[in-house]
Amino acid sequence: MESKRLIFHIDVNSAFLSWEAVYRMQEGLSGPDLRTIPSVVGGDAKSRRGIVLAKSTSAKKSGVITGEPLANALRKCPDLTVVPSRFDFYQKCSANLFKLLEDYTPDIEKFSIDEGFLDMTETIHLFGKPEETADLIRKRILEELKFTVNIGISTNKLLAKMASDFEKPNKTHTLYLEEIPDKMWTLPLRDLFFVGSAAADKMRRIGLHTIKDVATCDVQILRSHLGNKYGDLIHRYANGVDDEPVASREPANKGYGNRITLPRDVSDYDTACQVLLALSETVGTRLREEKVRCNCICVELKNWQFTSQSHQLTLDTPTDSTGVLFENACRLLKECWDLTPVRLIGLRTSRISEDSFEQMNLFDTQKSKKMKELERAVDQIRKKYGTDSMKRASFLKTDTLTDHAVSKEKHLPFS
Numbered sequence: 527m528e529s530k531r532l533i534f535h536i537d538v539n540s541a542f543l544s545w546e547a548v549y550r551m552q553e554g555l556s557g558p559d560l561r562t563i564p565s566v567v568g569g570d571a572k573s574r575r576g577i578v579l580a581k582s583t584s585a586k587k588s589g590v591i592t593g594e595p596l597a598n599a600l601r602k603c604p605d606l607t608v609v610p611s612r613f614d615f616y617q618k619c620s621a622n623l624f625k626l627l628e629d630y631t632p633d634i635e636k637f638s639i640d641e642g643f644l645d646m647t648e649t650i651h652l653f654g655k656p657e658e659t660a661d662l663i664r665k666r667i668l669e670e671l672k673f674t675v676n677i678g679i680s681t682n683k684l685l686a687k688m689a690s691d692f693e694k695p696n697k698t699h700t701l702y703l704e705e706i707p708d709k710m711w712t713l714p715l716r717d718l719f720f721v722g723s724a725a726a727d728k729m730r731r732i733g734l735h736t737i738k739d740v741a742t743c744d745v746q747i748l749r750s751h752l753g754n755k756y757g758d759l760i761h762r763y764a765n766g767v768d769d770e771p772v773a774s775r776e777p778a779n780k781g782y783g784n785r786i787t788l789p790r791d792v793s794d795y796d797t798a799c800q801v802l803l804a805l806s807e808t809v810g811t812r813l814r815e816e817k818v819r820c821n822c823i824c825v826e827l828k829n830w831q832f833t834s835q836s837h838q839l840t841l842d843t844p845t846d847s848t849g850v851l852f853e854n855a856c857r858l859l860k861e862c863w864d865l866t867p868v869r870l871i872g873l874r875t876s877r878i879s880e881d882s883f884e885q886m887n888l889f890d891t892q893k894s895k896k897m898k899e900l901e902r903a904v905d906q907i908r909k910k911y912g913t914d915s916m917k918r919a920s921f922l923k924t925d926t927l928t929d930h931a932v933s934k935e936k937h938l939p940f941s
Contacts, residue, residue, distance in 0.1 A: 530647065530681075531645070531647050531681045531682060532645070532646045532647045532650050532656060532679070532681065533643055533644065533645055533646065533647075533679070533680055533681065533682055533683055533685075533686040533772065534643070534644040534646055534656075534660060534663075534677055534678070534679055534686060535637075535641065535642075535643055535644075535677065535678040535679075535683065535686035535687045535689065535690045536623075536627065536641060536642050536643075536644065536663070536675050536676075536677055536690070537640065537641040537675060537676045537677075537678070537687075537690040537691070538623070538640040538641065538673060538674075538675050539673070539674045539675060539676060539694055539695035539696065540561065540580045540581060540582060540583075540695070541580060541616070541619075541639070541640030541673075542567040542579050542580035542611060542616055542640075543560055543561060543565060543566065543567050543580040543581065543582055544561060544580075544673040544674065545612075545615060545616045545619040545673060546560055546567055546580075546609055546611075546612060546615075546616075547559050547560040547561050547673075548619065548671075548672045548673055549612060549615050551672065560582060560607065560609065561582055561583070562582070562584075563582060563584060563607055564582060564584045564585040564588060564590075564603050564605055564606050564607065565581070565582045565584075565585060565606065565607040565608070565609065566578045566579070566580065566581045566582070566585055566590060566596070566599060566606060566607075566608055566609075567579045567580045567609055567610070567611050568580075568596050568599070568608060568609075568610075568611070576595075576596045576610075577593055577594060577595055577596060577789050578590060578591065578592050578593060578594050578595075578596060578599050579592065579611060580592065581599075583695070585599070585603055585606060588602050588603035588606075589602045589603070590602055590603055590606070593789040594789075596608065616639065617639070619671065619673070620639045620640060622671055623640075623667065623671060623675075624636060624642060626663075626666060626667065626670065626671065627642065627644060627663070630644060630646065630649060630653065630659070630663065631644050631645060631646055631648070631649045633645035633647075633648070633772050634772070635772045635773040641687075641690075643683050643686065643687075643772045644772070645771075645772035646659070656679050656700075657679065657698055657700065660677040660679055660698040661698055663675075663677060664677060664696060664698065668696070674695045674696035675696070676690045676691070676692075676694050676695065676696070676697050676698075676699070677690060677697075677698045677699075678690030678691070678692070678699055678700075678701060679698065679699070679700045679701070680700065680701045680702055681702060681703065682766070682767075682768040682769065682770070683768055683770050683772065684719055684763055684766065684767075684768035684770075685701040685702070685703075685706075685710075685766050685768070686701070687719055688701055688710060688717075688718075688719060689701035689709075691717070692709070701766075703766055706765075706766045707738070710737055710766070711736065711737050711738035711741060711764075712736060712737075712738065713736065713737050714735065714736060714737075715729055715730075715734060715735060715736055715737050715739065715740055715764075717737065718737050718740065718760070718763055718764060719763060720759065720760065720763060720832060721760060722830060722832075722869070724830045725752060725756070725760070725830070725831070728751055728752065729748075729751070729752075732747065732751060737764050738764075740760060740761065740764040741761070741764035741765045743761070745757060745758060745761045748760060748761050752831070753831055753833075755833070756831050756832055756833070759832070780876065780878065781820070781874060781875050781876035781877075781878055782809055782812045782813055782816070782818075782820070782874075782875050782878070783809060783824075783872060783873055783874035783875060784805050784808050784809055784872065784873060785805070785826060785870060785871065785872030785873070786801060786804075786805065786870065786871055786872070787869060787870045788801070788868070788869055788870065788871065791829075791830055791867035791868060791869050792867065792868055792869075792871070793865050793866070793867040793868075794865070795859070795860065795863075795865070798859060798863070798868070798871060799852075799856050799859065801871045802825070802852060802855045802856060802859065802871065802873060803852050805855075805871070805872070805873040806848050806849075806851040806852035806855060806873060807848050809848075809851060809873055809875060810846060810847060810848030810851050811848075813846035813875065814846045817880070818846065818878045818879065818880060819844035819845055819846045819878070819879055819880075820841075820844060820845065820846070820851075820875035820876060820877060820878055820879075821840060821841050821843075821844045821845075821876075821877035821878075821879065822838055822839070822840050822841070822875065822876045822877040823838060823839055823841065823851060823854045823855060823858065823873070823874070823875055824836055824837065824838035824858070824873070824874040824875070824876070825837055825838070825855050825858040825859050825862065825871070825872070825873060825874075826870070826871070826872035826873070826874065827859075827862070827863060827868045827870065827871060827872075828868060828869055828870035829866050829867060829868050829869065830867060830868075830869055835862060836862075836874075837858045837859075837861060837862035838858065838874075839854060839857075839858060840877070841854070844877075844879050851873070851875070855873055
């Protein structure tokens with residue numbers, strides 16, 4: 527029964543900024559704690575390239591927002607300290623976090639690099655009351671890992687996630703069904719999970735301004751303005767209804783993938799292909815690290831109405847090549863996309879096999895061999911000197927959409 531479920535949502539406070547601060551403390555680098563000054567993780571301050579990936583509390587007070595161009599953030603806050611991302615270290619911090627969380631339940635869903643859901647229904651009796659247990663988890667994370675998290679507690683994933691977004695940082699909040707009128711319905715509708723700016727504008731035009739307005743609105747009105755599927759979803763969410771389980775763990779090596787929610791909607795093929803190239807690089811690197819190949823490639827798209835579509839193909843021979851992934855991903859994109867603006871692009875691979883042999887086309891043998899050697903050499907250089915030590919020339923000519931195309935998005939469950 528819904529009333530018997532107990533879900534925690536763990537969300538790292540300003541994840542990349544916090545983890546960068548931890549790195550600097552561990553390395554003994556001089557300067558103030560980034561969390562105590564106006565600062566962001568987001569790129570090169572001199573070239574003003576990149577987007578804001580994470581911001582400090584004082585930067586937020588100056589109007590800096592996550593996802594905006596770095597140049598805009600610097601105009602709002604001229605004394606802003608800007609540091610580039612250190613994604614390899616952030617992955618280690620994330621891994622340490624989820625390893626710690628395994629002490630409390632085996633039922634964990636990694637929602638993104640810096641947040642996840644814990645189904646505590648069967649294990650909470652081992653630790654005590656929910657809020658006391660959440661406080662204990664927060665204390666351990668701060669003492670052992672040196673960063674802070676917010677924890678939301680409820681009977682489903684939606685409400686737990688909403689609760690974790692309340693006052694920050696380093697807080698525990700509850701949002702049970704009986705607390706919805708006081709704690710959730712008074713919030714602006716833009717704060718409701720899955721409500722984007724475009725959908726919020728549509729609802730405001732028909733007089734809906736708060737989550738309560740949406741919750742008490744005739745669902746037929748929402749359907750007529752937002753579509754049946756999305757209208758139903760938003761109405762359920764506004765009333766705190768969500769029966770999605772905490773996802774079970776996938777078998778090892780079932781597949782590899784990555785996806786990115788874009789800072790702005792994309793509606794042209796060339797830009798979308800640039801994003802696919804960035805995703806192909808990360809997925810290809812993962813395959814080569816694990817010494818496996820994939821035999822199936824799938825492209826995922828999600829538009830502003832959160833309508834998803836996917837298209838896949840089976841390869842003639844298994845591959846771990848970034849180039850092959852990218853070439854086929856672009857082909858899939860062209861076949862399935864009508865240029866409707868998309869907010870999310872993903873790349874998945876499946877039908878994984880051991881990297882024991884490769885069946886090559888006779889005419890492509892030398893080309894394939896050289897490309898394989900090149901990709902592995904690039905992998906080694908990036909592993910030693912950092913992800914940004916080598917960049918494709920095409921990324922230098924594009925806008926900020928691909929600068930951090932793999933930054934904060936969740937790796938798929940089999941990642």
